[in-house]
Amino acid sequence: QKEVEQNSGPLSVPEGAIASLNCTYSDRVSQSFFWYRQYSGKSPELIMSIYSNGDKEDGRFTAQLNKASQYVSLLIRDSQPSDSATYLCAVNLAGGYQKVTFGTGTKLQVIP
Amino acid sequence: GAVVSQHPSRVICKSGTSVKIECRSLDFQATTMFWYRQFPKQSLMLMATSNEGSKATYEQGVEKDKFLINHASLTLSTLTVTSAHPEDSSFYICSARTGGDSNQPQHFGDGTRLSIL
Numbered sequence: 001q002k003e004v005e006q007n008s009g010p011l012s013v014p015e016g017a018i019a020s021l022n023c024t025y026s027d028r029v030s031q032s033f034f035w036y037r038q039y040s041g042k043s044p045e046l047i048m049s050i051y052s053n054g055d056k057e058d059g060r061f062t063a064q065l066n067k068a069s070q071y072v073s074l075l076i077r078d079s080q081p082s083d084s085a086t087y088l089c090a091v092n093l094a095g096g097y098q099k100v101t102f103g104t105g106t107k108l109q110v111i112p
Numbered sequence: 113g114a115v116v117s118q119h120p121s122r123v124i125c126k127s128g129t130s131v132k133i134e135c136r137s138l139d140f141q142a143t144t145m146f147w148y149r150q151f152p153k154q155s156l157m158l159m160a161t162s163n164e165g166s167k168a169t170y171e172q173g174v175e176k177d178k179f180l181i182n183h184a185s186l187t188l189s190t191l192t193v194t195s196a197h198p199e200d201s202s203f204y205i206c207s208a209r210t211g212g213d214s215n216q217p218q219h220f221g222d223g224t225r226l227s228i229l
Contacts (some may be wrong), residue, residue: 016184041116043205043223044156051215054160088156092214100147100218 003027003039014111019076021106025090026070032092033065033072034100039085047074047087077080079110115139116208118221126229132192133224135206141186141209142166146218147179150203162189196228 003026010054013019021035032051050056050063050072062075066084072091076083086105115138122133134144135145145162160181163167168181190206193200203225208220 028148032217032219036220041203046114046217046219049217088217091217099158100215102156102158 002103003093004089004101006101006106008104009051011106012109012111013079015072015079015081016071017079018081019083019108020109021074021076021087021089021108022071023073023103024071025089025091025093025101027091028067028070030067030070030091030093031042032100033063035061035063035072035089036072036088037083037085038088038105044088066076076108077105079108081093081110081112084108084110097098113139114210114219116219118143118224119223120224122225122227124227124229128195129169129228130161130192131175131226132137132190133206134202135189135191135208137187137208137219140208140210141182142189142210143186143220145154145183145189146207146209147152147181147191148207150205150223151174151175152203156205159191169208187200193226198228201226201228 004022035047038044048063050065056063060077064073086107088105089103090100115133117136126224149157159174160168164181171175180192205220205223207220
C-alpha cells in the first residue's frame with residue numbers, strides 16, 4: 001500500500017460544478033496535511049493546510065479531514081477552466097521526520 | 113509572504129558540465145530546504161533534505177557525490193549537478209519550510225529546467 005494515495009484521474013467536471021479530490025494515507029497518527037496545485041510545466045503552489053478533523057474553507061476551496069478514516073479531500077466550488085491542473089496531496093507521516101510525503105496527484109480538467 | 117526564489121529557471125549545457133542551482137527564501141528564514149526532481153508526466157521525487165549548517169540527507173538511490181547540496185545560511189541552499197549527462201535532464205524544484213516545525217507547509221521555488229545535450 002502506498003503511503004499517500006490519490007486517483008491519478010483525469011477527473012473531468014463541467015465549468016461551475018464542484019470538483020471533489022480525494023486522498024488517503026497510511027499512517028493513523030499523521031498530524032498535518034496539505035493540498036498543492038501544479039500547473040503543467042510549473043512548480044507546485046500551496047492551496048491549503050489542514051490539521052484538525054472537519055472542514056476548512058478558503059474562498060472556493062474547502063479541505064476536509066477525517067483522521068479516523070485516514071482521508072483528506074479538497075472540494076473546489078464553482079470550478080473554472082483555470083482550475084485545470086494536477087492537485088497534489090501531501091501528508092506529514094509519523095516517522096517521516098522532517099519531510100512530507102506527496103501523493104502522485106490527481107489531474108483535474110474543467111470543461112468550459 | 114513565504115516567497116522562494118530559484119535560479120536559473122532554465123539551463124542548457126553540454127554533457128560533462130557541472131551546473132549549480134540556487135534556492136533562496138526571500139522573506140523568511142528556512143531551517144530546512146528540500147530538493148526535488150520531476151520527469152515529464154511523473155510525480156515529484158524527493159532527492160534530499162537540506163538543513164542549514166549540516167550535511168544534507170539524501171534519499172535512497174540519489175548519489176550524494178553527483179548531486180552536491182550546500183545550505184550555508186538560513187536563506188540559501190544550492191544544488192550542484194556534477195558532470196551532468198543527458199539522463200540528468202529534468203525539472204529540479206526546491207522548497208523551503210519556515211522554522212524547524214515539520215507541520216509547517218513547504219513553499220516551492222519556480223523550478224529549474226535542466227537540459228543536457
